[in-house]
Amino acid sequence: MSIRLENVGIAVRYLERAVAFFTDLGLITTGRGTVQGEWADTAVGLDGNHVKIAVLQTPDGHGQVELFEYLHPAAIERGITAPNEIGMHRVAFSVDDLDAALMIAANHGCYPLRGIAGYQDLYRLAYVRGPSGIIVMLAQKLNTD
Structure with a gap:
């Protein structure tokens, strides 16, 4: 299979x-x-x-x-989900330029939950609250050459 x-x-x-x-x-x-x-x-x-x-x-x-x-049937509104809430957590995308992606998100009124994080020396990433409260992870892979 x-x-x-x-x-x-x-x-x-x-x-x-x-x-x-x-x-x-x-x-x-x-x-x-x-x-x-x-x-x-x-x-x-x-x-x-x-x-x-x-x-x-x-x-x-x-x-x-x-x-x-x-x-x-009519959509059911729920409260804004927290990152540790059971259920669908987030949708994640790799981006070439995190700063540019965050500017685009901001143009839609969507901002990082806390800020930009570094994961080891591999990624810069941020979780933003997108449309309808969706948590969207944007991650930029850093050059490790």
């Missing part, structure tokens, strides 16, 4: 804001539409499931994020 990660799905309050955030960071929109019907009800486990969706891909083609805005 083989396995590969297909995508990460994230429900958001405002689809267009989330798409703008992730595309400004460099992801590419590869699909948009709405999803509903009996097959969706069965797959997701919600009767009357109806969402707007955007599929975003990393430029290298290896990672995808599916963003959903629920039209029905």
Whole structure:
């Protein structure tokens, strides 16, 4: 049996804001539409499931994020998740320029949870609170030559 990660799905309050955030960071929109019907009800486990969706891909083609805005049933707001809360923790991206990525995030009102951290002498990284409260890790690999 083989396995590969297909995508990460994230429900958001405002689809267009989330798409703008992730595309400004460099992801590419590869699909948009709405999803509903009996097959969706069965797959997701919600009767009357109806969402707007955007599929975003990393430029290298290896990672995808599916963003959903629920039209029905109504989205359920939760409090802002903490990094140690059980459940989906974060989505992480490698970036060539952490400072530039943080400026893009700031343009969307998204800022580091605490600051920029150094991991050994390998990475500079920051966790930012993205659209709909999503925790997004941005990591820049340092030259170790």
